[in-house]
Amino acid sequence: MFRKSVKVTTRGEGDIVDITPIVRSVVQESGHADGIAHIFISGSTAAVTTIEYEPGALNDLRRALSAMAPADQPYMHDSRWGDGNGRSHVRASLIGPSLSVPIADGDLATGTWQQIVLLELDIRSSRERTLVISIL
Amino acid sequence: MFRKSVKVTTRGEGDIVDITPIVRSVVQESGHADGIAHIFISGSTAAVTTIEYEPGALNDLRRALSAMAPADQPYMHDSRWGDGNGRSHVRASLIGPSLSVPIADGDLATGTWQQIVLLELDIRSSRERTLVISIL
């Protein structure tokens, strides 16, 4: 197994980062032509999934996440801790922190229009995130 | 590791295919009595999860997905690309493209009423999908 932690700087709530190039470069560094790439985001206010990385679809996803845990609703997490990021926790939990993608012939088996993305859901204007990428 | 790509033909938006027999047959072909079966759907408008494969529950799931990304709402993806499948991208991204299931004593460790399903979320009337099944 090959393992690498990679720092990614996000630019505030709703930022969606295409991490496909990062994952691909770890796959190449690992030297594995076949296997599974496992991506994990450490922390409870970010998530990992796939989507077509195109501004329209990204915006549509943001709107759906906002509807699932609206910003204009009181959160018990916020009233207890004064954090203001209750919605971030809920959205992250609904999407989940991990994803696995097959590696075949030295490359990721994702579709042409399917990118691996990190969703920044927390409310700080900028944040350094740690992605843990494991190649099995 | 044993790997197999399997073609599955879907019959339009909302089609839910029970892929448990496909996964089970790949497990048997692999000859592994213990391990993990990893299922991945290539493409950004389909998803993989588990559910009791019974018409009522399937319909209830379709309704929930429709509420999370309604058909009667404008999508920025559609206005940019004229695709009409903005909702499909959002729903696929919320559910996710991958799933891992333990293999114990030569069979999947799913519950009796828990089937592995492929969700077709795109709007074409028929589509050939590629499932990538890896046995670890």
Added chain:
Amino acid sequence: MFRKSVKVTTRGEGDIVDITPIVRSVVQESGHADGIAHIFISGSTAAVTTIEYEPGALNDLRRALSAMAPADQPYMHDSRWGDGNGRSHVRASLIGPSLSVPIADGDLATGTWQQIVLLELDIRSSRERTLVISIL
């Protein structure tokens, strides 16, 4: 690979159990300092994800799940089978039954405020669940 099935008793709909100590103890028992911990819940009315294990955030998550598959709505699963747990099936399917977490230096690579949780979504007052934990 090291595998262990662990019984967890849940206390009715909406119970959220912090299973991080269980997963950590299986990691230690396995003797693996590096790898992946794979967690799977057998059954179609429970799910696994991560969240900050704090009563406010847990309550906020319960509310979001209730909005995604409301209790005061008729379910076709219920009208066909008289089960009353149609919403449980839908919620479980949306979140999913599996999660993978890296193991680094003998411990889980989760964030400080990120716990691994089992969501009991079924309507019985108590239930014994089987978690399958695999260390790769």
